[in-house]
Amino acid sequence: MKRPDFQNLVVFYLLMSMEILFSNTSIAQSNFFQSAKEPTKKRILLVTGLHAYTEIGSFAVLYPVWYAQNSSSKFHFFNDFGNWGNVDKYGHSYTAYQLSKVSSDFYQWAGVPKRKAAIIGSLVGLSYQSTLEVFDGFSNGYGFSWGDMLFNTLGSGLYLSQELAWSEQKLIPKFSYHPTKYAALRPEILGSNQAERFLKDYNGQTYWLSFSPKHLAKNSSFPKWLCISIGYGIDGRIVGDQISYTSIEGITYNSKQQYYLSIDLDLKSLPIKNKTIKKIIGAFNYLKIPAPTVSFQKNKIQFLPIYF
Helix, strand or coil: CCCCCHHHHHHHHHHHHHHHHHCCCCCCCCHHHCCCCCCCHHHHHHHHHHHHHHHHHHHHHHHHHHHCCCCECCCCECCCCCHHHHHHHHHHHHHHHHHHHHHHHHHHHCCCCHHHHHHHHHHHHHHHHHHHHHHHHCECCCCECHHHHHHHHHHHHHHHHHHHHHCCCCCEEEEEECCCCHHHHCHHHHCCCHHHHHHHCHHHEEEEEEECHHHHCCCCCCCCCEEEEEEEEEECCCECCECEEECCCCCEEECEEEEEEEEEECHHHCCCCCHHHHHHHHCCCCECCCEEEEEEECCEEEEEEEEC
């Protein structure tokens, strides 16, 4: 059985909302919202408290939703590697990366040096994901997944390693979503409305890794904001651990892995003169823009004029 990753995204979007708030034109002029030039004890305590309040609060609110229907058990493991074509694993990596980045940004605001803030932020992101896995391990309905933990670690590690090596993020994980027809076949699992399907229908989720050719060849004429993006997703996966599914109407759906090649924008590198507007736009750099895309399936290549 697979737990939908609601809580990870809830915490991420809460923290992201705070980061966007810090960029708002009407309040960004306040000294409070400007990054400190050196570590400030009050700010560090505030950021730490904000993380603790957000995470503990999310556990308290959402824990009954996830685990109330399942009894507690002794700590146990659950091997779900391969379920949902491992799209959920890429989701774990993506969320761990984003939590690490946003947490690091907050500690930089508190005056913590960038490298040290990156280390702290990565540990915060990974520890939160790890706590979820421990909760799973004590639930009869789930179990501690080493696969999830591996991808949690990869996500936080991707952010930290780039900060330590380059002091910038050259490889940018991104996310996109499009509605599919498959959720209607199992709405209790894949979602009964669009809000649920956004989180639970893995067929509509695509995870990307964007990078600028400028980073590969510094003397190239490519602008830094223009990116190549490589994506991964699945199609036709109705049951997590089953490649094929036959509906009550007798229609058989066969799951297919899909790889994508597309163009993208690094929103943080766009040549926008207004600093406030640039910050607000850059805050959405975790999303892949819709763009022309080439889709690769087994024995099939398809050009998509616009892919979400």
